[in-house]
Amino acid sequence: MQASATRPSVRECASEILDVVPLVTRVIRAEMRKYGAKELSLPQYRTLAFAYKNEGTSLSEVGDHIGLALPTMSMLVDGLVASGLVNRRTDPDDRRRMTLTVTEAGCKRLESARAATMANLEEELRQLSAPDRATITLAMRILRGVFTGGKDSARN
16 A cells, blocks of 8 residues: 555655665765775764764764764774874863864865765766755755754764
């Protein structure tokens, strides 16, 4: 039983998201690895992007965003620190809190990977009609609002 294309059910909408998001993520991951982030995992890239957009963020804030437990997040950040992509410092106002900032090298790596991936996505989307691109753009903006509670977020 299929609903009309103009009035899909909530279940059909959820099913499409579950089916399509992993495909898009796989393409993005492949592009990131190909251009500028070969030595970065997707969680490391997402950590860099979140720390870039949220300067001075804490380990637990990044862990919540990425979906990793604190010990795992700590090991991931250790790797980024060792690679010179992130600085970790003790918060002067709360010695129990560690803050993260992206280094210049981290910014360059992030920008390179993002630019190359954007170029590839643009090329893929160029084959779509303008109305289809408008529909996708609107859908992404709506989904962002749904999953951020209406707040603009640094989700990557």
